[in-house]
Amino acid sequence: MHVRKIIHIDMDAFYASVELREQPQLRGKPVVVAWDGPRSVICAASYEARRFGLHSAMSVATAKRLCPQAVYIAPHFDLYRQVSQQIHQIFAQYTDLIEPLSLDEAYLDVTRNHQHIPYAVDVARRIRADIAAQTGLTASAGIAPNKFLAKIASDWRKPNGQFALPPQKVAAFLETLPLAKIPGVGKVTLQKMNALGMHTAGDLRAFERGELLNHFGRYGYRLYDLARGNDERPVKPSRERLQISTEITLPEDLPLAEISRHLPHLGDDLWEQVTRKKIQARSVTLKLKTADFRIITRSLTYSSALPDAASLQQAAATLIRRIPRQHDDAFRLIGIGVGHLMPAGQQQSLWHEEENEPQTSESDQSEAV
Ligand SMILES: [Mg+2]
Structure with missing residues (x-):
């Protein structure tokens, strides 16, 4: 090979x-x-x-x-x-x-x-x-x-x-690797693993694919491969992005209230990119990743361009309020992006909100790690 x-x-x-x-x-x-x-x-x-x-x-x-x-x-x-x-x-x-x-x-x-x-x-x-x-x-x-x-x-x-x-050292390395070191294993997943008697990637290897699927959903398949040091994902050179966005992955899973504290600095960062690139944006997207790797997105599209950083913040706050609260939910990533881009300078006066259907989609696990 x-x-x-x-x-x-x-x-x-x-x-x-x-x-x-x-x-x-x-x-x-x-x-x-x-x-x-x-x-x-x-x-x-x-x-x-x-x-x-x-x-x-x-x-x-x-x-x-x-x-x-x-x-x-x-x-x-x-x-x-x-x-x-x-x-x-x-x-x-x-x-x-x-x-x-x-x-x-x-x-x-x-x-x-x-x-x-x-x-x-x-x-x-x-x-x-x-x-x-x-x-x-x-x-x-x-x-x-x-x-x-x-x-x-x-x-x-x-x-x-x-x-x-090097390839010949991988098996021994994984044998004693603490599970928390595996990308994607947050607090919630780790607790579940410990309850099943697993503490290292070596312990994980004792479980069949089907068992891991039952315990961890689709992420279980990924865990099965990672425990064996297998990861075929290619290095993908980046392409120009159609949407401008910024996001932050947390070192540990946190409830929505805590993770949304990142919105102000994400908003500032995003607005700085918008103004520096001399563009205007008409839509705002919020992206969240749950502890179990579901991706939740919500977006808003307006009939005119966002006028300032405050309006971007406001849109993001509105989107956060639309996330259904489940008290045991934990999140590992929060991001915001803007879309419907056009060059800056085109004047538009209306400032109306047209709402998109909320979308919730399963994440591609291969993206998660
Ligand atoms: Mg670093």
Whole structure:
């Protein structure tokens, strides 16, 4: 069988590291990137801040209690995007098969790389050195035969490290791998797994496909494959998007009330993209992913373009209210997007709402990890 060489690159505490680079006098201090507001949450925490128990998605109110001496900085998404493009250009010197996951993470398929470097560990080392030299920032890397394993591996030697899982080491690695390390296994799923007596990916292997289907729905099939280190998903180079969107995946599953606290900074980020790209948008979409990987979307289409950031926020808040409340529901991702795009400058006066049928769709599990 053809063995692939996949690298997952993940910048270390990206937003916070960029801010520290811009303000070197803050080095050594706990730094938190977050909007200031009674209900806002942390976008990124520096490693110093993490020592105080601070982490992304934590409410700023809690953070200020735990670490009042931290320096709180409002995010500069424009700058993060610039740096992200710079990093992307470095990747492109090694391969065309680049799949960005967010501003600071990407999968690369370097099985055949432009520099004809035989070992993927050397490609990863060179890329990390290029990133350090050109941006002054550190990245960590995971090297493995597929995306699932590469993503876990990039976390293994963080920050500023790399970890390789060659095919012959995969089985032993999975044997003792805690289940919480498997992408997609949140708090709710983990509790269920523990109740079934599973604690490591090795334990998971004792279950038949059918059993896993019964316990975890379609995600059970995915778990069956992952427990064996199988993941055939190709690295998909990104295409131009028809819709502009932004989203955040949380480190743990949270109820809707808590996850919706991300709306203000997602809204600001999205509006910044809309104005920078000099476009207008007539529709707003809310996307949620539940702990069990259902994707729920709601959208609103207006007869004229959104006039300002406040109207975007308002639309998002309206959509949130349309999500049926089930008290045991937990969510792992929240995103908003705008569509029905046109170049800015076309004046329209009406501001009417026409409502779309709410849609709820099953997610493609392959997208989930
Ligand atoms: Mg990162």
